Amino acid sequence: xxxxxxxxKSTSLYLQVKDTMIKRIQEKEWAPYSMIxxxxxxxxxxxxxxxxxxxxxxxxxxxxxxxKKQGKGTIVxxxxxxxxxxxxxxxAEEALENGIFPSSKLLSVKxxxxxxxxxxxLQVPLEExxxxxxxxxxxxxxxxxIERTCWPYHIGRMLLHQDLNGANFYDILEEKNIVLKTANExxxxxxxxxxxxxxxxxxxxxxxLQMERLSxxxxxxxxxxxxxxxxxxxxxxxxxxxx
Numbered sequence: 001x002x003x004x005x006x007x008x009k010s011t012s013l014y015l016q017v018k019d020t021m022i023k024r025i026q027e028k029e030w031a032p033y034s035m036i037x038x039x040x041x042x043x044x045x046x047x048x049x050x051x052x053x054x055x056x057x058x059x060x061x062x063x064x065x066x067x068k069k070q071g072k073g074t075i076v077x078x079x080x081x082x083x084x085x086x087x088x089x090x091x092a093e094e095a096l097e098n099g100i101f102p103s104s105k106l107l108s109v110k111x112x113x114x115x116x117x118x119x120x121x122l123q124v125p126l127e128e129x130x131x132x133x134x135x136x137x138x139x140x141x142x143x144x145x146i147e148r149t150c151w152p153y154h155i156g157r158m159l160l161h162q163d164l165n166g167a168n169f170y171d172i173l174e175e176k177n178i179v180l181k182t183a184n185e186x187x188x189x190x191x192x193x194x195x196x197x198x199x200x201x202x203x204x205x206x207x208x209l210q211m212e213r214l215s216x217x218x219x220x221x222x223x224x225x226x227x228x229x230x231x232x233x234x235x236x237x238x239x240x241x242x243x
Contacts, residue, residue, distance in 0.1 A: 013048055014055035020046070021056060025065065025076055032078035032142060036066065077233070078142050088183050088215070090170045091137050091147065091228070100139045106164045107134040107146075107199075111153060118150040121214050122222045131156025133164055136199055137228075143200050145230045155223050169224075180224065183215040190229065200231055207232045 024030045037045070042053045057074060060066040067077045095102035111129045124130055130150050137145040149169065151159070158176055159169060170180060190210045197204040208229045215224040 014052045014059075017042075017046055017048060017052055017056040018059050021060060022065065030076045032076050032140065034076050035073045036076065038073065078140070078144075088180055090168060091145070092168050093170075095139055101141075103138045103141065104147075104165050104167075105136040105138070107136055109133045109160070109164055111156075115150060118225045121225050122150065122152055124152050129153045131160065133159065135164065143231075145228050146196055146199055147226060147228045149224060149226045151224055178217060178223065180215045180217055182220075183213050183224075185214075186212045189232070192229075196229060202231060 021030075021036070030036055036042075039050055039053050043050055046053070057066060061068060061074070064077060066074050068074050092102040109132070111131055113127070113129055115130055115132060116126070119126065119128075119130055122130065131153055132148065132150050133156075134146070134148045136143055137147050155173070155178060159167065159172060162172060173179070188210055190208050191205045192200065192202060192208050194204040196208070197206060209232045211228045211230065213224070213226045213228070214222055215226075217223045
């Protein structure tokens with residue numbers, strides 16, 4: 001059904017068109033990564049000029065809602081995943097709070113005496129093993145992050161017999177009375193390797209946001225070290241500052 005706009009209204013035509021396009025995105029009529037209709041199709045449907053359509057699209061591109069693809073057209077950008085600094089939460093918890101459906105794909109799981117950096121941070125003796133789990137994390141079925149969690153063996157072994165594709169590690173450990181109390185996080189920008197780019201469906205060398213988290217439990221003992229590499233286009237941190 002064609003949308004009708006009123007030129008006499010106080011809101012400009014291009015803003016009315018923009019609001020209608022946003023509604024279609026919010027209602028999933030235009031899905032993430034899908035191509036929006038062509039200028040001619042939008043002109044015909046909305047019964048407005050090419051200039052009006054271009055103004056509306058231009059604003060949505062500037063706001064990061066749409067993205068122009070050279071030689072292809074304009075696509076709907078995926079919803080940005082917003083994490084909050086200052087709160088100790090897992091990927092699934094943050095995703096659900098953003099109205100995003102989280103899922104995972106297990107890449108590897110192993111016990112190892114390697115990973116010297118991780119063992120040092122976790123205060124694991126060199127002769128002992130750690131459990132290392134790597135997963136690809138999805139937001140609304142779109143790959144957004146590569147996660148590697150490292151645990152002292154006596155803790156990580158509790159996860160080995162779980163369905164690691166969908167397991168919420170924090171929930172499983174809390175059921176066994178292992179509760180994370182605090183964590184330190186370090187965030188920096190890196191570039192995706194070819195393997196990481198292939199997993200995330202992006203270009204090699206594209207910017208990623210790397211987060212390293214060292215979590216502590218009872219008596220301030222380190223029990224988890226996680227490195228997560230996020231697609232920078234799909235993830236951002238929110239920080240509330242008080243003066």
